[in-house]
Amino acid sequence: MSLRSEERRADIVRAALEVIAERGYRGATLGAVAQRVGLTQQGLLHYYPTKEALLIAVLAERDQWDAVPARVWRLDLLRSLVEYNAMRPGIVQTFSALLGESVTEGHPARAYFTERYASVRPSMAAVLRAEYGDRLPSGLTPEQAAPLLVAVMDGLQYQWLLDPDAVDMAAAFGNFLRLLEGPSAQG
Amino acid sequence: MSLRSEERRADIVRAALEVIAERGYRGATLGAVAQRVGLTQQGLLHYYPTKEALLIAVLAERDQWDAVPARVWRLDLLRSLVEYNAMRPGIVQTFSALLGESVTEGHPARAYFTERYASVRPSMAAVLRAEYGDRLPSGLTPEQAAPLLVAVMDGLQYQWLLDPDAVDMAAAFGNFLRLLEGPSAQG
Incomplete structure (x- = not known):
């Protein structure tokens, strides 16, 4: 691809x-x-x-912008990311709608999301390991907790997009972090 | 609606x-x-x-079949429900795809999902209260934990539908229940 063409795509x-x-x-x-x-x-x-091809490019570009070097990631940065997402409903809606479509047969976004999760789950496990070592307070391993962390972020987005007055996405995610922390975080 | 017409719809x-x-x-x-x-x-x-109207009717009918009387619900039944869902990918895919679409402007499934979550969150809070009383081991209230429980179920469905070999949905949900349980559940 020529430089000119790359610029135009950007x-x-x-x-x-x-x-x-x-x-x-x-x-x-x-x-x-x-x-x-x-x-x-x-x-x-x-x-x-296609519109799908363009939207996948937008989401992949967002992944680049949101990317934080692995050594810098911390759990509390994830909370900031959720707070930030709550201020950009358009892109969250695009992500959520396309994720929904991607699970249908032969959808063009399926590969993007499958690869994204295959890379996000180990990244999140690494963040959890940096915070808690090989066992979380609950006894789960970072690898066991990582898919749950990702699922909560995705699932809360749907509840929030459907009813933003009923669901405070950032507060709810903060509650999930308390859950990871366990009883010692009380008081 | 006539009885004949209702039967035909069923x-x-x-x-x-x-x-x-x-x-x-x-x-x-x-x-x-x-x-x-x-x-x-x-x-x-x-x-x-429309296809959407038909699919919403299918999901609403599933809600009826899956419904368990409030006094009977227990957390471990939820785990059974997730195991059961893992054996019926078609309907889970339909739910997940339509949930994704529903967050877009003016989608016909938006009201169904918004109302469903408005009723599912308090139901799940009641299940959590029956199990843990007014505070979970983590210190969260049932009302704080309920949206997380729902989010995990929804979010895991996407990861599982995209990559069933990488994500064991029932085992992952079991791990979330351990997380709710806290350190006392170890060993």
Whole structure:
């Protein structure tokens, strides 16, 4: 891919992120993104042939921006990430909607999410090990707790997106961290 | 609605559940369901005007079948429910895909899921209170732990659907129950 082409793709992904933030998942049509970046829809299709392909590129780009070097990650940074996510419902909605679709047969986002979880679970296990060593207070290993940590983050996003007044996502995630901490964290 | 019409709707929902179990979310087209129940697609549309409307009816019917009287619910029954779900990927996939879509603007399943969570969270809080009283070993209240319990069940379903070999959903949920139990459950 030429440098020019790479730049154009980066422009498109940035424009898509803006449109998602403003109009949400459904409003982020290829037409709206093309207009934002000054391309015809046909021109946009040259770079991203489907809406799914574009949204996967947006999520992968977010993963890059959110990435923290492994040695720096700490559990309390995860809480900050959840608080930050609560301020950007558009991208969280895009992630959650695409994750939902990805579990259906032959969906183009399936590989992205499968690989993402295959890499996120060990990353989270490493964070938990740095915090607790080989056993959490509950007796679980970091490898046992990691899928639960990821599941709670994803699951809370759905409850929060559906009913933001009923679910305080950051507070709920903080409660999960207390659960990991165990009784010693009381008082 | 006439009795005849109600029976026909029940037949359609049952047929849809069968088609989902055999062919998954994408394979469960209105045409396939109509054929199974011996209706034209036009005839089916009279009862369920969209695929989403039919799938919501299927999920609501599952809620009825899965319902356990409040006084009978126990945490270990939840583990059995997760084990049971691991044997019916079609309906779990349908739930997860539709939950994903429901967070997008104006989706027809949004009200179903919002109301479902508004009722499931207090139900789960009641189960936790029956088990632990007003405080869990971690110090959380049942009302604080309930959204986490629901989030873990939903979130694990995505990880499991994407990669069933990597994630043992029932074992992972069992680990979450150990987490609720706290250190006293060790050994």
